Amino acid sequence: MNKKLTNTILSAVLLMGTAAAVNAQDKTTLDLLVSKGVITRAEADKIAKDSVAITPKEKTTKSIKLIGRVQTQYENINVDEYSNGTSRSMEAKNDFIMRRMFLGMDANLGSGWSALVIADLARSSDGYLEYAYITKKLDYEFLKGAADFGYKKITFAYEEYMSASKLLTVERSLATRYFSEGNNGRRLGFAGRHTGVYWSGKIDAIGGLEYGASVTNSYNNNPTSVPQGADNSLMYAANVSYSTKIDNFAIKAGVNFAYTNGMNVAGTAGTSHQAVYGVNPYIAISAFGLDIWSDFLMAQVENGKNGYSQDAMPMGVNVAAEYKFDIGEFGKLAPAVRYSWIDTDGRGIKMSDGIRNANASTTYNAGQSVYIGLNWYIIGNDLKFQIGYEWAQLNGSASNRHAAQHSDANAVRAQMQVLF
Secondary structure, three states: OOHHHHHHHHHHHHHHHHHHHHHHHHHHHHHHHHHOOOOOHHHHHHHHHHOOOOOOOOOOOOEEEEEEEEEEEEEEEEEEEEEOOEEEEOOOEEEEEEEEEEEEEEEEEEOOEEEEEEEEOOOOHHHHEEEEEEEEEEEOOOOEEEEEEEEEEOOOOHHHHOOHHHOOOOOOOHHHHHHHOOOOOOOOOOOOEEEEEEEEEEOOOOOOEEEEEEEEEOOOOOOOOOOOOOOOOEEEEEEEEEEEEEOOEEEEEEEEEEEEOOOOOOOOOOOOOOOEEEEEEEEEEEEOOEEEEEEEEEEEEEEEEOOOOEEEOOEEEEEEEEEOEEOHHHOEEEEEEEEEEEEOOOOOEOHHHHOOOOOOOOOEOEEEEEEEEEEEEEEEEOEEEEEEEEEEEEEOOOOOOOOOOEEEEEEEEEEEEEEO
8 A cells, every 4th residue: 555645644534533632622612601601502503613623734724524434345256157168167256355445535615615535545546546626616696516626437327426335236237337447448438537627517497407517538547647558538528417306206317428539548449539429318216215226328439349340339227226114223224126237239248347356257248137135224324234146147259149158147245334
């Protein structure tokens, strides 16, 4: 792990701890002043709210908030591949891992300006960086929203930009990972984190209508440098959605778009510009403890298959649902299911492309997966336990979708999560 980064984060934590002790003393003082009639409770609450959590270097900083997430996971993954009349079992996975260890800060500078930096200490790639961006909020009569400058996820692939702390499943789906994970000549590397400029806004005249746009680097998951072999092109994305809520029923529907004239770091012909278009409509419904979401993913990849000689049009579908049962002081239990389907249109997919940490060697054309699990919301998402089983199967080959070969994966995962 980067020693300098680790020392910086640990120093910040110690500073936060010292600040917490000071804040506790300040609260006691405010309560005493209220009891003596020197100030009102409303005045005391305002002082407490406006007080700086720690003493920042710059006097213009109004407050700094500590952000943390810990996810500990157990995984058991078995993959069998069948091709050319023979079968073999890949090396199984059976271990515990620290899935995520987030530590970050959200600084409020006032006048609508803020900055967010979050590191994932469980990930050595990408410089340990999860998010890093500056935000400016605008609130004018005809322009309301926020502009972000930096490194974050574009609005494409509904499950991908959903917070990992709120997933209905332990891991993201076969289709989502294919479109979002870094380009390796099969996966697209289309969604996910990009460095650039983002805008998200709303229109008060039409309640529930939101929109957004971004201009970013075309390659993802590289915040500070251009990866070797990457096309130096930009990606343009846009999104629009409408949501409404009536009593216990809420619905949100939208569509995301993205385009770049230069593909990611692999999978296109040489260094020439190869255009990629993507569209992602989705819908999410919540009613009486039932949550359902579904999306469709499609991309047109210029010269994306057959030795960079033909266009490819990968497509994917996700459908997920969860129903929460209230169990009183023990929180809520929620059975969850998800179905995912992917067709690469000859571009190809390995089991490791869609099932995280799976071992694989053979490339296939299409696949599907089914997930069945149980979520225990002990204290909402702040303290949550998840366990689930996923079956996945890939079939065909990149050159012949009807080839008599397939791969089967069986994955069991359990995960404990704490947010603070």
